[in-house]
Amino acid sequence: MSQAGAPQSAFVLHSRPYKETSALVDLFTPEGRLRAVLRSARGKSGSQARPFLPLEIELRGKGELKTVARLEPNGIPNLLHGDVLFSGLYLNELLIRLLPAHDPHPALFEHYALTLQALATGRPLQPLLRTFEWRLLDELGYGFALDHDVQGQPLVAEVWYRLLPESGLEAVDHLQPGLFLGRDLRALADADWEQPTTLATAKRLMRQALAPHLGGRPLVSRELFMNLKEPPRA
Template sequence: MQASPSSAFVLHSRPYKETSALVDLFTPQGRLRAVLRNARGKSGSLARPFLPLEIELRGRSELKTVARLESAGIPNLLAGEPLFSGLYLNELLIRLLPAEDPHPHLFDHYAATLQALAAGRPLEPLLRAFEWRLLDELGYGFALDTDLHGTPVAADGLYRLLPDSGLERVELLQPGLFHGSELLALAEADWSATGALAAAKRLMRQALAPHLGGRPLVSRELFMTFKESPRD
């Protein structure tokens, strides 16, 4: 069975048998895995992350076969911190997105985020927005301007995140809390507000942690190594 052409990005690829590659793809129809034959030829040169592709797949099983693979746009050339940020997005999708579960709006958001990374836009707002969109698409999202009881978040209040429920107001100071003013700034995507970016990073880490199963993210470790390594 041959599917109609689809937009796609390669999330990851690795050698498979003698001359093939096993590729993880992100398409509007979901995350798919496919075998790319003759991966040392022209198609293999296209099977790299961040390049917009048009693809046709064959097969009824979860493991498809690439029937056609062509470039479909300008490559998103990422280097340095934007490169590691893109690898981070890819790893999140591989780890969290169920196979063959369509998310066309998330696909569009991913494509736009890659373009913004390639254009040199500030990294932190792009990453936090994508993490939030991914959680929301997977059904793990929560309100930022109301607590788990539906009460509006108070700017002078303190809140903790219960990942399965939402935000809960607390009275006693404890590690990992969020100020209401920070949460309200995040609800408005006001990244210029004091503490907003730092709070968003902590909040997304707390929200993502239960769904990552305790396994560290390879891209995050690579990024930390890159930041710590001496550079000219």
Template structure:
């Protein structure tokens, strides 16, 4: 895979590296890439922050590249409040789940489209659910919302449970963590006017993502919960 040609990129995360460098996780159409930025305290280093459209040239054949050139390539997306935590959540999901050098150009474009929507303070939950769903599908963990694991159509009045990486299984008796067929069909159409559909989608995505995140909690989710619970003066 050729990483030497200029390509669009966003910084997912960065941290100091050695004396004056930075270790940077980048999202590009060619996947998540890890690179070292030399002299990160200089002018170019000011671009190493999330949600800024960049153009980058990389050098090196190992998993750890070197940033040969880094320039701004468009407006920065200024996120604040809940939108900021939403953006940080998406970045953390990509770092935790997207393998290095695994190209997903459609996922990159979805990310590009999501940032201005967050900056415009569009409703947060539908944006997050749509991105989680695209991410699961791109990684091969997706499942059908209109049919169960046996290929039968989802019935609005029935209850279903999620078998991660397999699909939805009908159940005959109530148990925690179930989904109604009506909720699932609303999710399939992204019809968030159906009562309970958006809350159910959040539960479904958590169940679907949990096996791939392991037991380590998401830092961005904890920060967001702490913000919501903090007393207001």
């Protein structure tokens, strides 16, 4: 039997039943996103393999699909409820959908851990979500400047811009759907969340920036949240 590897920090992003008593768990570690088999998932380890709980794990195996040799809590649980819970599930789904397997992102891992802590302590949701989306895009090489356009010119407050996902913001001379005002983009670049239009601008901008990388499949966490918010039918 192969020996277990070195201990590492981790969070469970998602888990599902596997064979009779095991589970397949998607893990996020400083060394990247990976999938592993958790045996005896109905026992103590299974109860600890839940999202948002800081863990220390050891993995065993030589192939791509490894086995969890040890899994223990490694910090204070981040207790998420209501809208905050759906926000955490949204972050997890983004990581599963966008982050390549076995691609180390230690800075993103640290930012994720801090974001969960902030969510659990009741910090405002929208700035946390938008900041995480931006950090994720930047880590994956899809980031773009928020203070100047694709020509390298500083953004002008009264000029309208469109997002070119592969290159950045481009000034336009006629109105069309999906544009952003330079003033709002500059407030976003300064993380000035006090401006009433900054949050709405950030949400639209991040949706446009994420869409090409998510493909045509909708986000399950977003659909669940929207269904929960819909009033019951008579």
